[in-house]
Amino acid sequence: MSITPLMPVYPRCGVRPVRGDNCHLIDEDGTRYLDFASGIAVNLLGHSHEGLIGAIKEQAETLMHVSNLYGSPQGEALAQQLVDNTFADTVFFTNSGAEAVETAIKTARAYHQHGDPDTKRTEIITFTNAFHGRTMATISASNQEKMHHGFKPLLPGFVYCEFDNLDMAKSLVSERTAGFLVEPIQGEGGIRPASQEFMDGLKVLCDEHDLMLVLDEVQCGVARTGKLYAHEHYGVTPDIVATAKGIGGGFPLGACLATEKAARGMVFGTHGSTYGGNPLAMAAGKAVMDAVANEAFLAEVTEKGERIRTRLEQFIGNYPDLFELVRGKGLMLGIKMKVESRPFFVHLRDNHQLLMVAAGDQTIRVLPPLVIGDDEIEEFFEKLSAGAASYEVPEAA
Secondary structure, eight states, rough: SHHHOOOOSSSSSSEEEEEEEEEEEETTTTTTEEEEHHHHTOTTTTTOHHHHHHHHHHHHTTTTOOOOSSSSSSHHHHHHHHHHHSSEEEEESSSSSSHHHHHHHHHHHHHHHHTTTTOOOOOOEEEETTTOOOSSHHHTTTTOOHHTTTSSSSOOOOOEEETTTTTHHHOOTTTTTTEEEEEEETTTSOOOOOOOHHHHHHHHHHHTTOOEEEEEEETTTTTTTSSSSSSGTTTTTEEEEEOOGGGGBTTTEEEEETTGGGGGGGOOOOOOOOSSSOOHHHHHHHHHHHHHSSSHHHHHHHHHHHHHHHHHHHHHHTTTEEEEEOOOOTTTTEEEEESSSHHHHHHHHHOOOOEEEEEETTTEEEOTTTTTHHHHHHHHHHHHHHHHHOOOOOOOO
């Protein structure tokens, strides 16, 4: 047998973590890594947060799963917490970000088809270089050919528009348009924040044409940018938001948030999930929300993000041939490089025990746990500086 027991869809590196210690990961051979990847923006409370671990442990000892055939005190409590702290009136819980986006797509279409099954409003306008997940619907919602390869035919009903191009978005609106699906800050696309004009303009188009403004905040949501959700930076109120990653702090959890109006088509029998909203996931989500959904915590994320961004902007000036700019918000930052970013991120990992994440547009992502302290920030800059000083740009093939 030549295939590996784990299906070989990931090019796994040699780092093999077996334990976490706050903002560090420890390999099976004892090597200690500074984790500025956070499981790709998931472990927002680090790897040993007592509140999160305690909540999961207590719930695991009490009740883990019962299915959605029964009432859910745990789900009702977390849903109410999200409703109280966001624009939303109602919540559907999922197990992942892709499922949350799938739910958001269904919710947007159901809004128009509720009471009018023959409506032409079935198309959703999405944006270039977006990443919405790996299911058939979510890869179809992206224009990235590398995710389409091997899985065609794609699902119909998506129209691609250049990201941050409001004029093009306006031109694509038609009698078939159901809404827009957009990341306020593109994550996999290279930590690219949308402009204020673009977000304002999409909202105006939605209001004028009765379209759904659907935001994918799987990566940029849950305090990552210094706001509970990134759209708050823009002062724009969405109709639907897909959230996941940080909301479980490491436990698989996602959610689709919606206004009452937007959710009018999501009635009995239209959607479901065997595991979604299970008591164990709800305990994790509540522990995360208890920790992050307050002004003091969000202010700390903002302050730490501004401090790191300022130092990064000073730092990259020392290496003008290597780095171009810094962008992002809060502790969702990206360093755009003048060379391919992936070899540099590998260099940092393998030679300086600094874990980061590469992204599109020659960008390396800075996604630390939101609980980082001064010591971890200093360690980060020491490792980054040593890595930049010792890096030799690979020769072009």
